[in-house]
Amino acid sequence: MITYEYPFNERIRTLLRLEDLYEKFVFFLHQEHPQHHHVALSTIFEMLEVAGRADLKSDLLQELERQKQMLLGFKANPNVLSERLDEVLAEIDRSSAALMASQGKTGQNVRDNEWLMSIRGRTIIPGGACEFDLPSYYAWQHRSPQQRYDDISGWFAPLAPLFDAIGMVLRLLRESGKTTTTIAQAGSFQQMLQGKVYQMLRLTIDESLGAIPEMSANKYMLWVRFTLQDGDMKPKPFESDIPFELTLCNF
Known part of the structure; x- marks a missing residue:
């Protein structure tokens, strides 16, 4: 069986696009070849383009709170599994707390990194990230797979709470x-x-x-x-x- 999804509004369309980019990012991050890690890093740049809306974080926080209040209304329902309900409520609380604790504009740590911005500026040009264009990036690609993994994971880390919240909201919607x-x-x-x-x-x-x-x-x-x-x-x-x-x- 294959499942297709169709968003009815721009808000859900944006969340689905970010979810798709995140799945792509995770796949290529866990590979070892430099070209795979190049795609993972390029995907972070794509995420910043899609997540550029200033109100995305507040939208997610409001939706998570709304879902929490709605689920709390089922507490007294004897037909609802209380343990399962408590688990979902705890997940919502964790997602909300992590997202609220994230500081600044989405991806600001990447935007403040001049080296990453130089790579981003070249990757939008077809074939623009060759070794003669970005020798320092070419040298970084020759580091060990674990070093590259750690670097990319560190650059993505401030974005993680946003994508955890997106995953939670879409999961609640699908269910x-x-x-x-x-x-x-x-x-x-x-x-x-x-x-x-x-x-x-x-x-x-x-x-x-x-x-x-x-x-x-x-x-x-x-x-x-x-x-x-x-x-x-x-x-x-x-x-x-x-x-x-x-x-x-x-x-």
């Missing part, structure tokens, strides 16, 4: 949805939303079908159109009925 199984007749599906506001759509489909969903939505209606890719990777309509799982998520 908020109720999944239904439905069928797209002749590769097409529509559903009236009747004005109800959602944050994210999650669609799960059997990967072996080869169907690719193209999704769009507003506050009134949701559209899903499935396509196939031919040998030239050009999309063409999927004309058979397609079973899939649909989850509409909202805080």
